[in-house]
Amino acid sequence: MPELTYADALREALREEMLRDPRVVLMGEEIGVFEGVYKVTRGLLKEFGPERVRDTPISEAAIAGAAVGAALGGLKPVAEIMYMDFVTICLDQIATNAAKMHFMSGGKLKVPFVLRTQYSLGRVHGAQHSQFFPSIFFQVPGLKVILPSTPHDAKGLLKAAIREDNPVVFIESGVLYRTKGPVPDGEYVVPLGQCDVKKTGNDVTIVAVSRTVIEALAAATKLEEQGITADVIDPRTIQPLDLTTILESVKKTGRLIIASDDVKCGGIGSEIAARVVEEAFDTLDAPILRVASPDMPVPFSPTLEQAYMPNAQKIIEAAQRLIG
Amino acid sequence: MLRKMIEIRRFEERVERLFLQEGALIGPSHLYLGEEAVAAGAIGALNDDDLTTSTYRGHGHAIAKGAPMKPLMAELFGKSTGTCKGLGGSMHIAIYPEKGSMYATAIVGSGIPIATGVGLALQKEGKRRVAMTFFGDGASNTGAFHEGINLASVWKVPVIFVCENNMYAMSTRADYAVAAESVAARAQAYKMRGMVADGNDPVSVYLAAKEAIGLARNGQGPTLLECMTYKLHGHGVYDRGDYRPKEEVEAWLKRDPIKGLEANLLKANLATQGDFDRIEKEVAAEVEGAVTFAKASPVLPFDELAEYVYVRQ
Numbered sequence: 001m002p003e004l005t006y007a008d009a010l011r012e013a014l015r016e017e018m019l020r021d022p023r024v025v026l027m028g029e030e031i032g033v034f035e036g037v038y039k040v041t042r043g044l045l046k047e048f049g050p051e052r053v054r055d056t057p058i059s060e061a062a063i064a065g066a067a068v069g070a071a072l073g074g075l076k077p078v079a080e081i082m083y084m085d086f087v088t089i090c091l092d093q094i095a096t097n098a099a100k101m102h103f104m105s106g107g108k109l110k111v112p113f114v115l116r117t118q119y120s121l122g123r124v125h126g127a128q129h130s131q132f133f134p135s136i137f138f139q140v141p142g143l144k145v146i147l148p149s150t151p152h153d154a155k156g157l158l159k160a161a162i163r164e165d166n167p168v169v170f171i172e173s174g175v176l177y178r179t180k181g182p183v184p185d186g187e188y189v190v191p192l193g194q195c196d197v198k199k200t201g202n203d204v205t206i207v208a209v210s211r212t213v214i215e216a217l218a219a220a221t222k223l224e225e226q227g228i229t230a231d232v233i234d235p236r237t238i239q240p241l242d243l244t245t246i247l248e249s250v251k252k253t254g255r256l257i258i259a260s261d262d263v264k265c266g267g268i269g270s271e272i273a274a275r276v277v278e279e280a281f282d283t284l285d286a287p288i289l290r291v292a293s294p295d296m297p298v299p300f301s302p303t304l305e306q307a308y309m310p311n312a313q314k315i316i317e318a319a320q321r322l323i324g
Numbered sequence: 325m326l327r328k329m330i331e332i333r334r335f336e337e338r339v340e341r342l343f344l345q346e347g348a349l350i351g352p353s354h355l356y357l358g359e360e361a362v363a364a365g366a367i368g369a370l371n372d373d374d375l376t377t378s379t380y381r382g383h384g385h386a387i388a389k390g391a392p393m394k395p396l397m398a399e400l401f402g403k404s405t406g407t408c409k410g411l412g413g414s415m416h417i418a419i420y421p422e423k424g425s426m427y428a429t430a431i432v433g434s435g436i437p438i439a440t441g442v443g444l445a446l447q448k449e450g451k452r453r454v455a456m457t458f459f460g461d462g463a464s465n466t467g468a469f470h471e472g473i474n475l476a477s478v479w480k481v482p483v484i485f486v487c488e489n490n491m492y493a494m495s496t497r498a499d500y501a502v503a504a505e506s507v508a509a510r511a512q513a514y515k516m517r518g519m520v521a522d523g524n525d526p527v528s529v530y531l532a533a534k535e536a537i538g539l540a541r542n543g544q545g546p547t548l549l550e551c552m553t554y555k556l557h558g559h560g561v562y563d564r565g566d567y568r569p570k571e572e573v574e575a576w577l578k579r580d581p582i583k584g585l586e587a588n589l590l591k592a593n594l595a596t597q598g599d600f601d602r603i604e605k606e607v608a609a610e611v612e613g614a615v616t617f618a619k620a621s622p623v624l625p626f627d628e629l630a631e632y633v634y635v636r637q
Contacts, residue, residue, distance in 0.1 A: 056478075059474065059475055061468045065434065065441060065468060066472075069439055070441035070444045072438065072442055073442040073455075074445050074449070093437065097427075104411055105412060105416070109421065
């Protein structure tokens with residue numbers, strides 16, 4: 001199977017869906033002439049022209065709003081917000097308009113668009129260019145939320161996202177753009193709401209999201225040397241969330257760690273932990289532990305940023321604490 | 325146009341009574357009383373297949389675009405037969421895609437970039453359709469307004485941005501809060517046409533809108549059309565607008581858009597008092613029919629709500 005980078009896999013998804021469906025248009029800052037800050041849209045302006053690859057002014061509210069409107073008008077826009085931090089500028093359009101349109105209209109309106117964005121934790125971008133707050137979207141029913149961790153999933157999930165009839169927030173990880181992985185030749189999509197069980201074991205379940213999937217796999221390999229085997233599960237989409245696969249694993253292992261780059265308070269880990277406790281409290285042999293970022297802004301200093309981030313060592317320590 | 329204006333006026337008067345006297349309706353509701361000439365004139369200049377977007381003051385836009393009174397009234401009652409099956413309410417009543425009324429937002433200014441996007445879709449479609457969006461003077465102070473009309477101008481999309489300048493954003497006067505000669509003057513900053521119409525004169529609005537629509541259809545981009553008008557009462561149905569100077573209110577009441585149009589029609593021998601009486605009678609029956617229909621309609625079962633959160637793939 002050919003190896004592609006995460007960024008190249010995303011570009012293949014965009015290109016294939018643009019060829020497949022003439023209603024797909026891209027819009028965002030620096031996506032055309034500059035080909036994307038992370039070169040995800042390289043070559044697309046040349047291939048599809050400025051009508052379908054639309055550079056915008058620095059106007060996040062207008063980018064998101066125009067994507068909503070274009071979707072209402074019959075297009076399938078893929079809007080890019082350069083950094084997840086900038087999503088707050090256009091959150092009104094996503095959370096208060098797009099997410100509620102189908103419901104508020106009694107099911108009449110459809111707003112099929114994808115909002116692509118990325119978080120740059122781990123890239124020494126400081127407090128205002130590293131934020132990762134996916135759990136905000138748990139509080140906004142009506143959105144689907146995708147967090148791919150591999151090139152394979154990046155491509156397959158983006159294609160699925162573009163074919164959705166609902167608004168989708170597609171959150172990429174900046175540190176993963178250059179990572180490589182196998183991507184099959186030819187057509188495939190990854191359906192939303194299906195966990196990927198990356199590794200199987202018996203002693204502990206590690207649910208990991210986006211960048212921390214790599215850390216969880218590294219941790220699981222090291223734990224094996226100590227005789228501890230782990231299920232490593234990547235939910236891939238948090239809305240919808242495939243809780244069934246997680247519950248099945250927890251029933252087997254009795255122990256759960258949730259790793260995620262967002263801050264611990266009110267994060268992905270909080271929500272998954274709550275649901276597991278509600279559904280399967282009696283299968284737990286130990287407390288649920290979260291390996292997340294601490295409740296503070298992201299520090300700039302490269303040394304401090306590394307100390308701040310969830311990593312394999314922190315996951316290992318959590319597992320040791322549970323198994324002891 | 326007169327018919328539409330009377331429909332809006334009598335519908336809104338009935339809604340006001342349902343709120344204030346009969347206690348049959350609750351929740352926020354922002355009436356279009358006094359502004360009828362804007363919706364009737366501007367939407368009257370559109371083709372049926374053109375698209376509009378509206379706001380929380382949207383009853384008038386919906387009626388002007390052709391939404392029937394029965395589902396509109398039912399929406400106010402929160403009934404399953406409403407324009408949004410009772411899930412939207414007064415502030416989203418103008419979501420009626422069946423007649424090209426595509427959206428109504430309750431967040432001031434947020435519909436403006438959405439209209440730019442609708443315009444983009446129509447531009448790409450290439451069938452010379454246009455989009456028209458409504459908002460107030462207050463919305464012209466939001467970031468979404470400035471970002472939305474800038475992008476519309478950059479992309480030269482076929483959108484008519486209709487500002488209903490009723491001089492007040494709640495109690496805040498436009499001559500205090502809008503730091504510009506006019507809302508229309510703001511268009512110049514974005515290389516966009518700015519036009520001003522008398523929002524209490526449907527003919528003035530119609531002619532200005534017709535010109536802007538024609539230009540948009542011919543690929544000559546968007547227009548910001550400011551219509552000067554005035555609310556009969558206050559911001560919402562419970563607000564009497566007491567903060568407005570009495571003399572100002574009286575002066576505008578003398579410029580009632582419906583009475584003004586009727587006088588002009590009589591003067592030009594284009595209609596008779598009998599015509600007006602006939603319209604009034606028909607509209608009154610339609611409004612009452614809508615109230616009866618709304619009251620008799622069922623509420624959506626709560627168990628079904630989850631079906632409306634996501635489109636099923």
